Every structure is written in structure tokens, then in C-alpha cells.
Amino acid sequence: MQGVTFTLSQLGFHVATRFAEAISPLGLVPPHVGILQIVGREPGQSQQALSNKLGIPPNRLVALIDELEARGLIRRERPPTDRRVFALHLTDDGERMLRRVRDLGIEHEAAITAALSDEERATLAEQLRRIAAEQGLAPGVHPGLLKLR
Amino acid sequence: MQGVTFTLSQLGFHVATRFAEAISPLGLVPPHVGILQIVGREPGQSQQALSNKLGIPPNRLVALIDELEARGLIRRERPPTDRRVFALHLTDDGERMLRRVRDLGIEHEAAITAALSDEERATLAEQLRRIAAEQGLAPGVHPGLLKLR
């Protein structure tokens, strides 16, 4: 009756919603996680750089980073070389939080794909990645991050 | 690097966005399409029934149906048996519009799954449907319909 696309979009939303629920007890929303991930992978970035990579407008990043900073998960640092920007770093608490989030992600992954065998899971992952690549989606960038809460 | 879930959510959003773009020249947004589909499949439904099936709150349906009615695609009819409700029907223009939307959907489907062979497409569809069923998602109901514009 209906093809791949509808189910894809339906499942995508479901998955994102469930993940948002999973991290909610940590007091985080999906954009927070995106920030933690990217800063964790590549510390010292400016908010501008984050804005590009996450597709979140700079003025919204301000509030999100304010929150993470207030909770002691992230640190703003003025580099002496360019005092306009903030270099962002994870605090030790931030690193710990990122690990917890990743663990949740692994559980989440298992819960979502519970209906599949290991083999199926692998081919599914491969096919989805192939589609994503062909559609010009960069890995790690989630354009819809903002719409989820 | 990252598993199924992230790509799933990323692709789901992408697919939904592209579809929204595809129907935009028709002057429709995704919730409009949901309404046309359901009324087309089962005419005479009340707005309340639609609300349940689409997960759109009744007060928002009002505006959406107003728009479709103003464009002559849908018709509100007071059944003599219960004059509280509106029975919804597609007009002839509405039927035509629904056909156009379905054609667009087929094109869209092909564009999204261009990276896959016919076989792959079939197994992908089957696996996604299996996951959706296991996750308790009803076919044809898109809970995130509202977040897209």
C-alpha cells in the first residue's frame, strides 16, 4: 500500500521522539546532545562553527550553550589570539555526560531494532547510509534537530 | 560509526522535508495531504475522527479544513441524524488533487530510493514495516505531521 518513504518518515519521527524521551531524565534536549557530541569530538570550536555543523542559527546556540554552561557541562574560553570568539570545551562533567548519552544511544539503538536479526540490522544500516549519502546528507548532521523537544 | 537510529531519524526528516517541498507548488502542506488521504479513503468522517487518526488536535483541524474548503477541495456536510458533527467529503476537485498528490508520492518514492535496486527496495520496505509494527506504529498515521511545514 504505502512505500518506503512514508514508513521512513514515520519511523524517523518515532525514533527521534523516543530518543528525546530517553535523554529527558538527564535534563537534556536533542540539540544539547548535538552540541556535546560535536564539541566532544573536536574541542575548541567557535559557536559559529557549531552553527554551521548543526544547522542551528547562532542566536539560538547562545541559549543552548548558556544552559550547558550553567550546568557545568561546557566551558566558554576566550582565546587570546581572537577575542571575539568563544572556544568551547567539555568540562569533566561534560565528558561524563557525553558518555552517559552515548550509552543511552546504544540502548536506544537496540530497542528500536529489536525486531531485526543481527544480519538484517547490518544490511539495513548499510542501505540507509547508502540512501543518505546519495541524497547528499552529511553523516552526523541532523537538519531537523530543532523541531524536536 | 553511528548506528541505524541516527540515520533513520536523519533520513526521516529529509524525506518529509522533500515531500513537503514537492507538494508546496500545489499549495498544500503535509497535514492537508493527510486529511485528503483519509477523507478520500473513507468519506463522511467527522473532524473528531480525523483528529484521532491523524493525531492533529481538533482546534487545529478547523483551520486546515477551512483552507481546503475555501479552495473547493473538501465539503462540510451536516448529517440530519446528528447536527453537531460535520461529515467530510472530497469534491471532484478534491479527488483530482488527491490523484495528483499520489502521483507526486510515487515520484518522490522513486527519487528517495534511487540508490537501491528493486530487490533492495522491497526488503527495505519490509524491514521498516516490521520495525514500525513492533514499535506499535499504526500504518498510515504520522504522529509528526504537524511539525512539518
Add this chain to the structure above:
DNA sequence: CGAGAATCGTTCCAGATCTGAATGATTCAT
């Protein structure tokens, strides 16, 4: 038959959210 509860579509309003332009501090170009 009749009074109160329930249903349906609709309106209204307060709060959240988004967008785009503007600001102040700093750095770059030339």
C-alpha cells in the same frame, strides 16, 4: 418527559518559539 452530562466544532488567550535586524566588541583589509 426532562435535567444534567457528554460530544462536537469552534474560538480565545497566554505562553513558548522563531526570524530577522540591530548592537557592541573585536579583528581584518588595504
Add this chain to the structure above:
DNA sequence: ATGAATCATTCAGATCTGGAACGATTCTCG
């Protein structure tokens, strides 16, 4: 050295959202 550009931030207008409330109608059940 002056004007343009960059970065983080703020601000204000517009939009969106969700919940409560409303009027009309129908149902329940004594």
C-alpha cells in the same frame, strides 16, 4: 588608520502551540 567584516548576543515583531472555555446539539437515565 579607517572602514568593512566577523562573532556573540540581544531585542522586537510575528508565528505557532496547547489548553481552557463556549454554544449548539445529542445522549443518558431517572
